[in-house]
Amino acid sequence: MLVISAMLTLGTLLPIQGFFGNPLFAATKGEVYRRVDRNGVVAFTNVPTNETFTKVDLGALRLRSRLTMKDLEGTIAHHSRQQQLDPALISAIIKAESDFDPDAISRAGAIGLMQLMPQTAVRLEVRDPFNPEENIAGGARYLRYLLDRFHGNLPLALAAYNAGATRVEQYNTLPPIHETRRYVKKVLRFYRQYDERRISHPSSIRPFSAPTWPRTVTVSSFQNP
Secondary structure, X not given: OOOOOOOEEEOOOOOOOOEOOEHHHOOOOOOOEEEEOOOOOEEEEOOOOOOOOEEOOOOOOOOOOOOOHHHHHHHHHHHHHHHOOOHHHHHHHHHHHHOOOOOOEOXXXXXXXXXXXXXXXXXXXXXXXXXXXXXXXXXXXXXXXXXXXXXXOHHHHHHHHHHOHHHHHHHOOOOOOHHHHHHHHHHHHHHXXXXXXXXXXXXXXXXXXXXXXXXXXXXXXXXXX
16 A cells, blocks of 8 residues: 655746646646655646646545634644734635635635645745644735735735736736635725734834725835745
8 A cells, every 4th residue: 555745846937838838737727636756756837747646626625624713723823923913814814715624726726725726836935825823824925025015005915915926017917807805895894803812922023004905006016935
């Protein structure tokens, strides 16, 4: 029987129309593939490079049950302090993104509690996006980067988390995308709810001013997180 290592690795994931003209290797949105090597290391990608990768049945994937706020309280508090974020905000994003399911995979291929796209996870040096600790660490770091990029404008940072920073910069306000606007409202609603029952003392965390939605800002040039 094959023993699978707990370590997961990610390849570089870039959308392509096909690989060497072979439809077997076409990268279809929402498809995730995996490969297990001779050492039991599992690699996930949405751009399979050879026949050793097999498609993951996302509908059947269920490794663990959903976690609770209590399960993640310490992890959320730690990475919130690391990135000078409000833990209630991190909790709100997790609730909106995955409903606390560490094995969640979206149709677009986003993974884990904070739904990191594989290419984003690679940039953030997240080796195992299904690991709650690593996923929250990467998601918190990415959110900090977006808040800095959009000068502390929380709604714009949330919109960028959902739709991409470049798209938000194109409009210099919330993009006219129904899904993104609904996402921002949802996170802010959860944020207010969690703010009422804080999971850790916020004294050392940078406070947010009351968000105004939407607000026009001048954004800085792109910098990698």
